[in-house]
Amino acid sequence: MVLKSKIKKYLALSKINIQRALTYRISFLTSLLAALIQLFVMFYIWKAAFSEKITLAGFTYSDMLTYLFVSQGINNIYGWYTTVERNIAYKIRTGDIALDLVKPLRFNFARFFEVLGISFVQVFFIIIIFTVFKILVPEFRTPKSDLYLFLFLVSTFLGFLCMFSLSFLVGLMSFWTLNYWGLYYVKKSIFDFFSGAIIPLQFLPLSIQKIAVILPFKSIVFIPTLIYLGKFTIHESIFQILFQALWATALWISAVLMFKLAIRKVVIHGG
Amino acid sequence: MVVRKYFKIYLRFLSRNIQSSMEYKVDFLLGILANLFQSILGLIFIWAIFNRIPTIKGWNFHEVAFVYGFAIIPSGISELFLNNVWLIPTVYVNQGNLDRILTKPLNPLFHIIADGFEPHGFGFIIFGASLCVYSTLKLGLSFSFLNILYFMVMITSGTIIYFSINLFMATLSFWLMDIVSSMVLVHHLSxxxxxxxxxxxxxxxxxxxxxIPYAFTSFFPAIFLLKKGALMLSFLTPAVAISVFLIAYSFWNFGLKRYQSSGS
Structure with missing residues (x-):
């Protein structure tokens, strides 16, 4: 019973944010359309590249289009509008964070459920866009089997958890900078590169690949997308999902600890 | 005389704006880094593909890199000096700050633009210029005086095109409420x-x-230097820049005449 009422409090936050996303639907759709323009540019580049050669780094044209659509889709579940770091930076700058500290909610959980609400709306739009793609682009594939689809969904969720905690950690850095804009884009570039959102990791030089496979970023985009494509066997997929789960836990714990440290700074600054 | 007066005023504004942006050193550096990283990422994407294929549709890596570098320079310059055009819909029109500007004995558009300086633009300019020089060397193209002059004229034209498209979109805010989103979208087409x-x-x-002539900010001027044809369109670039500027500026003046402030 206690647990149920606790979850209810957090779900209320998700609900508010779904409503908020729907209220500001124009800005919301704009960020999605902007991502779509980016996707089109990459689509044409791949199309031109595959007009020269049948496979690149083990990817066929159909593999690559599917990779492009799925990876961009996942990368945009957590779009600009959803950013937890933007939210935290704002709370820090305006001092609103003090209000959150007195609320009977855990700060990390509260932020997570907020993001969950907005991402829910984002996923809804992404599914619509994907349905259209499926009709227009025959090379865009669906997962091999229901089992792969299930593993893909689990993997995407774990990737989302990693992304949340990592962004939360970046957000806390706004305790030291005024403008989160620069921080956001530096973070985004690093994440996009190591997560496989720009290009599948197989395309990178071996030395970089070796680093990328142990870092948490590949959990966000690369692992779920490859599971979707069926590039991993079932066994490998489960191993990769365990890798994600491990990082998700470690990052969540770090986020909680870092938040406690950062809060001390607020208390010291307070009058 | 008028030009000299405006120039002097501009320098005043600029030095003040530089001072204020240097005040927050971490943000200043992060902003430049952000743009630098973003453009490096775009280049890695191209590089990784060309690592597997020597040419795509007759273009090699250095030629594509040249176009890429060429494209981000005007976008960086317009961000550096002309970024305040982005604030026209919100800060100036919706919040009524334009009224304050209109009371000054200066061209209102000049005043708005002079009021903003965005150091992030440096990231694009530095990276774009290095990339162009690097590709020029690798492709064995010449650094003749005429080529450099051509480059400067084309980069200036490209900057004007960026600015004019933004100004045109921003002017729509005299009639429409939420225009920033559309402005962002049109800009994204670049x-x-x-x-x-x-x-x-x-x-x-x-x-x-x-x-929306973004192709004139990079592709058309670049192909002349790369000796890849379409001469006529290459040399049309300054004319396109002047035309879009005149269209945007007349539209802006038209909007300004009809402007009714949000104040009572």
Whole structure:
């Protein structure tokens, strides 16, 4: 019973944010359309590249289009509008964070459920866009089997958890900078590169690949997308999902600890 | 005389704006880094593909890199000096700050633009210029005086095109409430200009050439230096820049005449 009422409090936050996303639907759709323009540019580049050669780094044209659509889709579940770091930076700058500290909610959980609400709306739009793609682009594939689809969904969720905690950690850095804009884009570039959102990791030089496979970023985009494509066997997929789960836990714990440290700074600054 | 007065005022504004942006050193550096990283990422994407294929549709890596570098320079310059055009819809029109500007004995557009300086633009300019020099060396193209002059004229034209498109969109805010989103979207179309135009669908090519002429900020001027044809369109670039500026500026003046402040 206690647990149920606790979850209810957090779900209320998700609900508010779904409503908020729907209220500001124009800005919301704009960020999605902007991502779509980016996707089109990459689509044409791949199309031109595959007009020269049948496979690149083990990817066929159909593999690559599917990779492009799925990876961009996942990368945009957590779009600009959803950013937890933007939210935290704002709370820090305006001092609103003090209000959150007195609320009977855990700060990390509260932020997570907020993001969950907005991402829910984002996923809804992404599914619509994907349905259209499926009709227009025959090379865009669906997962091999229901089992792969299930593993893909689990993997995407774990990737989302990693992304949340990592962004939360970046957000806390706004305790030291005024403008989160620069921080956001530096973070985004690093994440996009190591997560496989720009290009599948197989395309990178071996030395970089070796680093990328142990870092948490590949959990966000690369692992779920490859599971979707069926590039991993079932066994490998489960191993990769365990890798994600491990990082998700470690990052969540770090986020909680870092938040406690950062809060001390607020208390010291307070009058 | 008028030009000299404006120039002097501009320098005053600029030095004040530079001072204020240097006040927050971490943000200053992060902003530049952000743009630098973003453009490096775009280049890695191209590089990783060309690592597997020597040429795409007759273009090699250094030629594509040249277009990429060329494209981000004007975008960086317009961000550096002309960024305040982004604030016209919100800060100046919706919040009524334009009233304050209109009471000053200066050209209102000049005043708005002079009031903003965005150091982030440096990231694009530095990276774009280095990339162009690097590709020029690798391709064995010449650094003749005429080529450099041509480059400067084209970069200036490209900057004017960026600014004019933004100004045109921003002017719509005299009639429409939420215009920033559309402005962002139209600006995003410039992503297409970072890569050779020939890879896109015909319709996309036509739009980027004759409707929202971002192709003139990179592809058309660059192909002349790369000796890849379309001379006429290359040299049309300054004319396109002047035309879009005149259209945007007349539209802005038209909007300004009809402007009714949000104040009572």
């Amino acid at each position: 992503e297409f200009a970072k890569y050779p135009l020939i890879i896109y669908h015909k319709a996309v090519q036509i739009i980027l050439t004759w409707v």
